[in-house]
Amino acid sequence: MARVPLFQGLTTQQQHNVASLAIPTRVGADEQIYSAGSAVSQLMVVHTGRVKISRLTADGHEQIVRVLESGDFIGEGAFIDGSRPDHFAVAVEAGSLCVFRHADLGRLIDDHPSIGMAMLRTLSRRLDETETRLAAVISGDVASRLADYLMSLPVRRIDGVPTVELPMAKKDIASLLDTTPESLSRQLRRLSDSRVIRLHGRRIALTDIGTLTSLSTPV
Helix, strand or coil: CCCCHHHCCCCHHHHHHHHHHCEEEEECCCCEEECCCCCCCEEEEEEECCEEEEEECCCCCEEEEEEECCCCEECHHHHHHCCCCCCEEEECCCEEEEEEEHHHHHHHHHHCHHHHHHHHHHHHHHHHHHHHHHHHHHHCCHHHHHHHHHHHCCCEEECCEEEEECCCCHHHHHHHCCCCHHHHHHHHHHHHHCCCEEEECCEEEECCHHHHHHHCCCC
C-alpha cells in the first residue's frame, strides 16, 4: 500500500486497514480483466505487471488508449457515476491487482478524504495527457509522438548511456501512438540512422537526448 499513490497520504496503520479490505487478484498474460459494457463494480489497483486499456474502432481494430502500471487504477467510472466501461482492460503480462468493492471504497473515502483527492488528481492528469495526445494526433506528427513516448519511459544507464526498454510489442505501441506498425518502424529506423537512438531489440539507447527533446510535443 505504501507504494500506491492513492494511499500514500495515509499513516502506516491506516494503510494496514486499507490492505485488509483489498482482494488480491492474479492475472495472466493477455487475460481480459473486463470488456466494454461489463458491470464493473470494483476498483482495481495495479500492483505488478501492466494493463492496457483499449477500444474497438468502427472497423474493428484495437485502439490502445493508455497502459496502466504499478499504482495505477481502473474501475473508477462505475464508482463515480455508475457508468459501464466503453473499453476493454487486458493484462499485457502476468501480474497482480488489489481489488476493492465499491461499497468498501466508499467507506474508505468517507474515512480518508485524501484517497478521493488522489483519485481526482489522477483523473485530472489523465485528462491533461489525453488533451496533449489529441493535439499531437491532430498535428499528424508521428515523430513527435514517438519522441514523447521514448522520453516518458523509465531510464537506466548502460555503459553511461541513458537506455529505455519498450514494455510492449511494437504493434501495441503503434496503437497507443495512433499510428501503424509500419510507420512506427520507419520512425525508429530514421532515428537510428540519424544516431539519435541505438536499437537493440526492445532496448533503445537514447544517444541524443537534445534532439529527442526538440522533437517531443510541447506541453
